[in-house]
Amino acid sequence: MLLIRGFEERVAALYRDGEVPGFVHLSIGQEAAAVGACWPLRDDDVITSTHRGHGHCLAKGLDPRGMFAELMARADGTNRGRGGSMHIADPGRGVFGANGIVAAGLPIAVGAAVAAQLRERDAVAVAFFGDGAVAAGAFHEAVNLAAVWRLPVVFFCENNGYAEFSPASSQHAAPLERRAAGYGVDYVAVDGNDVVATARAMRDIVSAARDGRGPSIVEATTYRRHGHYEGDPQRYRSADEVREWETRDPIVVHADQLRAAGIGDDTIGAIERSVACELDGALDAARRSAAPDVATLHDFVVRARPPTTEPPPLPADGPVFRTMDAIRGALEVELDHDERVFVAGIDVGEGGNVFGLTRGLRDRFGDRVRDTPISETAIAGLGVGAAMAGMRPVVEIMYLDFVGVCLDQLLNQAAKLPFMTGGGARMALTVRTQFGAGRSSGSQHSQSLEALLAHIPGLTVVMPSTPADTYGLLRAAIQDPNPVVFVENRLLYGTKGPQPPDDHVVPIGKASVVREGTDVTVVSVSRMVHEAVAAADAVARDGISVEVVDLRTVAPLDTATILESVARTSRLLIAHEAVVPFGIGAEIAATVARDAFWDLDAPIARVGAAATPPPYAPELERAWLPDRDDIADAIRRLARV
Ligand SMILES: Cc1ncc(C[n+]2csc(CCOP(=O)(O)OP(=O)(O)O)c2C)c(N)n1
Numbered sequence: 052m053l054l055i056r057g058f059e060e061r062v063a064a065l066y067r068d069g070e071v072p073g074f075v076h077l078s079i080g081q082e083a084a085a086v087g088a089c090w091p092l093r094d095d096d097v098i099t100s101t102h103r104g105h106g107h108c109l110a111k112g113l114d115p116r117g118m119f120a121e122l123m124a125r126a127d128g129t130n131r132g133r134g135g136s137m138h139i140a141d142p143g144r145g146v147f148g149a150n151g152i153v154a155a156g157l158p159i160a161v162g163a164a165v166a167a168q169l170r171e172r173d174a175v176a177v178a179f180f181g182d183g184a185v186a187a188g189a190f191h192e193a194v195n196l197a198a199v200w201r202l203p204v205v206f207f208c209e210n211n212g213y214a215e216f217s218p219a220s221s222q223h224a225a226p227l228e229r230r231a232a233g234y235g236v237d238y239v240a241v242d243g244n245d246v247v248a249t250a251r252a253m254r255d256i257v258s259a260a261r262d263g264r265g266p267s268i269v270e271a272t273t274y275r276r277h278g279h280y281e282g283d284p285q286r287y288r289s290a291d292e293v294r295e296w297e298t299r300d301p302i303v304v305h306a307d308q309l310r311a312a313g314i315g316d317d318t319i320g321a322i323e324r325s326v327a328c329e330l331d332g333a334l335d336a337a338r339r340s341a342a343p344d345v346a347t348l349h350d351f352v353v354r355a356r357p358p359t360t361e362p363p364p365l366p367a368d369g370p371v372f373r374t375m376d377a378i379r380g381a382l383e384v385e386l387d388h389d390e391r392v393f394v395a396g397i398d399v400g401e402g403g404n405v406f407g408l409t410r411g412l413r414d415r416f417g418d419r420v421r422d423t424p425i426s427e428t429a430i431a432g433l434g435v436g437a438a439m440a441g442m443r444p445v446v447e448i449m450y451l452d453f454v455g456v457c458l459d460q461l462l463n464q465a466a467k468l469p470f471m472t473g474g475g476a477r478m479a480l481t482v483r484t485q486f487g488a489g490r491s492s493g494s495q496h497s498q499s500l501e502a503l504l505a506h507i508p509g510l511t512v513v514m515p516s517t518p519a520d521t522y523g524l525l526r527a528a529i530q531d532p533n534p535v536v537f538v539e540n541r542l543l544y545g546t547k548g549p550q551p552p553d554d555h556v557v558p559i560g561k562a563s564v565v566r567e568g569t570d571v572t573v574v575s576v577s578r579m580v581h582e583a584v585a586a587a588d589a590v591a592r593d594g595i596s597v598e599v600v601d602l603r604t605v606a607p608l609d610t611a612t613i614l615e616s617v618a619r620t621s622r623l624l625i626a627h628e629a630v631v632p633f634g635i636g637a638e639i640a641a642t643v644a645r646d647a648f649w650d651l652d653a654p655i656a657r658v659g660a661a662a663t664p665p666p667y668a669p670e671l672e673r674a675w676l677p678d679r680d681d682i683a684d685a686i687r688r689l690a691r692v
Pocket residue numbers: 101102103151152153180181182183184185211213214215279
């Protein structure tokens with residue numbers, strides 16, 4: 052506790068003096084909760100922390116020198132200067148991250164616990180969160196999933212009475228104890244300013260979790276003695292209240308306990324001096340560390356992919372299979388070959404997925420193919436946490452439109468954690484999802500949202516168009532060390548095509564020229580590739596020769612293949628099912644205009660859906676959705692220029 056207190060007192064001074072940039076949230080007054088909660092934890096146990104996480108990280112064993120250096124944004128900080136106070140993490144030591152997003156750590160802790168459960172190890176995960184986080188959806192999804200799967204997670208609430216400036220009483224109509232009962236989860240209240248009481252309670256709770264008795268919620272009552280952030284004018288609390296908690300300070304309380312146990316002030320003083328000396332040395336060493344080299348700006352965004360070469364073309368007269376067989380086959384082979392792979396999502400287990408894609412996998416692989424509650428944040432978050440624990444999760448989000456429900460876990464966690472941890476976080480996560488317009492599925496079950504995902508640095512976005520590519524790219528996605536969103540088009544599930552051998556793996560980030568031509572290049576993706584090929588056949592009758600490029604991977608974009616094609620044809624059309632404005636066509640057009648404008652004999656054209664949500668009425672949807680005729684018209688216009 053003295054180490055945490057001394058660390059944060061020094062941080063307060065560093066922040067005041069401008070040596071620490073950004074914002075800083077201190078946990079001064081809450082040290083007993085952090086230390087008590089981590090007391091029974093082993094190195095292989097995991098914690099997830101919050102914006103107020105210095106104490107949790109130190110209590111789990113991180114070294115103060117690295118943390119000082121991190122806060123001062125230095126190259127040898129815990130996260131190599133990519134994280135800062137709110138994002139300290141060291142996954143190798145079981146610290147899966149302080150987190151700038153309130154409640155985001157709870158689903159990640161669930162994922163770490165899933166990893167422990169699947170590996171049949173008796174490790175546990177402790178998710179720290181504040182009283183304010185109890186109002187967030189991620190809390191409810193994580194606790195419910197942990198309860199349903201009886202996961203070894205301890206949800207550890209530090210109730211310090213406030214969420215920012217708002218008292219807890221104004222945020223919750225029911226106490227946490229009643230919420231725990233509502234989820235069928237054990238609840239324990241502790242005096243969070245009494246380190247001995249907290250450590251004792253946690254010893255029993257953690258040991259129950261290790262024994263497979265499922266999750267618990269612990270509520271530690273405590274108080275933060277500084278503001279919500281350093282510099283907070285703290286108008287929301289009275290001087291009397293602050294004074295009262297001074298006397299209940301955890302270090303004061305524990306010094307009394309030590310004295311009562313016969314430990315003299317000289318011993319306590321010696322501990323204080325040794326901690327101060329350690330911290331001063333750590334701070335001096337941190338100050339000597341350099342700022343990150345700006346040449347390393349792009350590091351840690353995407354990990355090197357395993358080398359994969361383009362498989363040879365498949366014979367036209369060989370066996371055929373459907374896209375849905377490709378998906379099941381790829382999942383089955385990966386589950387079979389790699390113990391780290393597991394599959395989770397709504398009705399992917401017993402139900403075999405609403406399209407029958409995972410039918411039979413649960414029978415063969417048991418608990419490695421898991422049905423989840425309808426909790427997209429928990430589904431994506433368990434993928435993030437399990438991936439950080441070294442697994443290769445394949446989680447399913449039923450419809451691409453539903454990424455809106457779990458976007459934080461993709462945008463702020465999966466995509467950013469490898470970067471924010473300076474490469475410390477593993478993230479071999481695959482998120483399978485599907486879309487597809489043309490069958491009146493309506494605005495919320497149709498949309499092609501790849502541009503939204505491709506716009507997030509760190510995410511890989513794959514959209515295959517053929518059964519063989521679906522098989523080979525899904526295998527590559529599962530083997531990839533990066534978070535990959537694998538987007539299927541459900542209208543292609545029944546489409547047949549040549550069946551590759553079992554060892555077929557298609558490289559991520561490589562487009563393919565699916566039809567050669569000389570007059571116009573059409574770059575397309577997913578189902579629109581088939582429309583583009585049909586359009587190319589149609590305009591061939593008018594004497595126009597069209598080359599069709601199937602992107603296969605949206606991010607990273609294979610600009611080389613596109614530029615080579617445009618160099619041959621001098622005309623470019625991009626066709627996608629997504630709405631035109633701000634779509635991937637704009638990115639491709641900008642790239643070609645920048646890198647090859649001298650090759651172009653005509654302005655770059657785009658075909659895509661109209662800028663409205665997908666309509667329900669078939670007449671409206673047909674008018675909205677681009678098809679082969681729209682593409683053929685655009686090709687003819689381009690060829691005339
Ligand atoms: C999703 C999200 N919403 C809002 C915020 C802004 N914010 C940061 S901390 C905080 C209060 C959190 O209160 P609590 O969970 O009780 O933690 P404490 O600050 O008391 O430790 C808020 C609203 C955020 N970081 N993330």
